[in-house]
Amino acid sequence: MQFENEHLLPGQIGHFFVLLAFVASIVATISYFTAAKKTDLIEKRSWLNFARLAFITQLISAAIIFVTIFYICANHYFEYMYAYKHASKELEPKYLLACIWEGQEGSFLLWTIWHGILGVIIMIKSKNPVSSGWEAPVMSVISLAQCFLLMMLLGLYVGEVRLGSSPFTLTRNEIAGPIFSRPDYLTFIKDGVGLNVLLRNYWMVIHPPILFLGFASTIIPFAFAYAGIQTKRFGEWVTPALPWALLSACVLGVGIMMGGKWAYESLSFGGYWAWDPVENASLVPWLILVAGLHTMVIFKATGHSLKASYLFAFLSFIFILYSTFLTRTGILGDTSVHAFTDAGTAINVMILIFVAAFTLPSLGLLIANLKKIPVIQKEESTNSREFWMFIGSLVFFLTAIFIIAKTSVPVYNKIFGTQIAQPEDVELSYNKVVIMVAIIIGLLSAVTQYLKYKKTATGTFFKKIALPTFIAAAISISLAIFYPLTYYKAGAGYLGAAYIALFAAIFSVIANSMYIWTGLNGKLKSAGASIAHIGFALMLVGILISSSNKEVISSSRTNGININISGKDPLTKQTDNPLENLTLIRQVPAGMGPYQVTYLKDSFGNEKGRRFYELLFQRKDAVTNKLTEQFTLKPDVYIMKDNNMSSNPDTKSYLNKDVFTFISYAVSEKEEDTARFNIQEMAEGDTAFYSNGIIILNRVVKNPDNEKYHFKPTDAALMADITLIGKDSMHYKASPVIHIDAFGVNQIDDTVYAQNLYLKFAGVTDGQKIKLGIKESDKLISYVTLKAYVFPYINLVWLGLIIMALGIVMSAVKRAKLSTFYAALALIFAGVGLFYMFLLAN
């Protein structure tokens, strides 16, 4: 059958380049591998040139695939499955990129492109690639990874099995439906399913590329470590690999926290970190990478820790692959809130082979060559810097193992058929271990720089460290007195640990700041490590304070409507008592922490089905009763095309705190109101009854000119001035109006939401009375249920991250021996970008 109006050319072009890229990556792998093995320089050079050509072909093809997908999505060619699934017509153009990485194919493609770009940088940077260069062995690893990634995009049938899933499949081939039997089926597909609304956030445009650059960059230390073994230059690889490891740690760290910021801004779990498996899976490689870059620094300075450097360089990329396996194969099932899905058995098997293809050979090579890796026979002294750095790295590594072991529980369940589930308080089960790690790392990062490599004179060490210790202790004690941590729910032991961790983190901030002057004499160029440590420790301070002192202001207790559940600890104000929801009735103010909050109205957004709730937060001075603070938050609820509801929070950010709120329950549609007006005849001063109290007609005002109505003396309008007194003796005002103009009689009804009451000025009688329409309805009430939190000092988390990233960049540019111009450029670019993204763009 000939289908009408299909645009098949872009798909054919795209598919051709998928095949070309795949073949080119195989050619590049084989050629680079051969080039690395050849000893004859002429042969080596010719293989190398051929490999470069293939690798560049592959990168260009991948870029063309990307552009083609973008073109298909931007033009809403819904005959393509990818556009149908991820794009839609109402989608704002800025989210088109997010469409591409929403799908599995798009994110693998992104990863491929980053590998390609990094590979080309390695080619450009490699001096003298034939005689001494690392290019051939390093690039053979990257090219092999490219083969696997591109295979995921193939979509070719081998017998019954489909190898990979192509981004260019046609909708009519993928899903069944009666409309596909018609040549004009496209006229029936009015719109695509569109991007998940949770992903319609500017972080989703920037976070995936950064995170995937982080993922992609971890292959480089891996590849260099492999090259070290392959070329039998066991120690030399560390020097070229170190700047890459630093860059990778920086980008991956920033990428992970961007994910946290996105979750904080657009998910309703109320925080930036939830120990979700998907988060853990990207944190683990980062921890190992950080451990690895410290052991690499130790090796460069002293010759120790080379084997550990190998192990960590291998494992950080292996765990990137393992995390891909965890998050993309659907094995996590019920344990993750992230809706990644089972992409089909064939893809799962391919991912598993991908993991195995890098894990087994690399660890196998390491074990086989273990004896050949040089080791320094003299042992480290306990007062040397390298000893404590190594301990720190080991703690990071063990933490990573702990986290991944816990995250992998669904994998054990699958293999052994067990039924182990998450503990009652998932976050606490991680936190209570990680807080110990925070203490150790805080202390180590504070003191270790004051030690010298090889051996330190104990006297000078204590002299130098005394002042920072004293300052940190003073700050911690004053914090404990004036701004105590209020995290009681995990018991006194945990709170004590939190205080020690807070001290350790503050100690690290102070000690590292002072080290720049006392240890480095203010030479900022060499201060990268100190600055990175300051940032990391500042982040710890922010995490400890913002999560310990997170306050639920929507709790029914603070509001006074106390619904008690028996058997609760009176100390636990928070999660143990899950009464975090508060219902706000429209236009009725309610107390929420220090604020008085009024649900003013709701409005619709650009997208169909998206509704914003306007909440006015006001804070009054307790004494003078003057308004001291006022802002409006607009959390929204979005009923998506697939009928799922998503609740998107809104946050008011101050320098020292965030007020965070989201809708936890809302009635989606206004139901039909069946109640009728009951007409009462009343004179001024008369009283009528309704089910919840009395209605008093104070007087009837002719042509009112007040806050609400502005009639001129020449108009013909009457307003009933009414007071309602509810059973709870609350007083309410109401003022329905009737007025006559050239077009006829108009009635302006008044509504008292708090009493479920509609009032209508229905008319006047002959004898000085008015007809008042009274309607009561239980359907009328307009309300919204929400949760609201205050996160104090959450900005320290983002500030700490930025400082850490800049510190790492400083170290990287120093290690890479960049010229001052490029170093400054890199720093300014990273600094301005991060500062804008995390702290200003809100």
Add this chain to the structure above:
Amino acid sequence: MIYLCPEILKMKKTHIFLLVGIAALIVTLIVFSAGDFSTYESIASAKNKQGTFVHLIAKLDKSEPIEYDAINNPNYLSFYAVDSLGGKTKVVFHNSKPTDLEKSERIVMKGTMKADHFECKDILLKCPSKYKDDKKQLEKTIADQPDSAY
């Protein structure tokens, strides 16, 4: 361990003690937290384990009413759940009602079984259309296109 950190072999005893200490600390913590792992149970087996924190996988019993009145108490939801083994229990959740509860085809509930109800602390819904990659859902969506001739 030998392969993990070969440096250990050549360290002084104090170093080894220190490392073993740290490792022991971490191992203790793992064991310590292993104790608070929970299990997946059926409604019937959970009833035999009253007071223990468990995970239930069940379905909403649509023949029973869902009780939730956000105006009177936004922190009280109750409904009935049934599982594939025929167990049935009342569930009380002191939180807001997840919007898609009625549409869910599977509910994972975390909490403890009490004498007359399951005291739920957390609910995870599996809705039929949660995943775009679900082809059946896409087929349904395409059939639901407005103005479709079918």
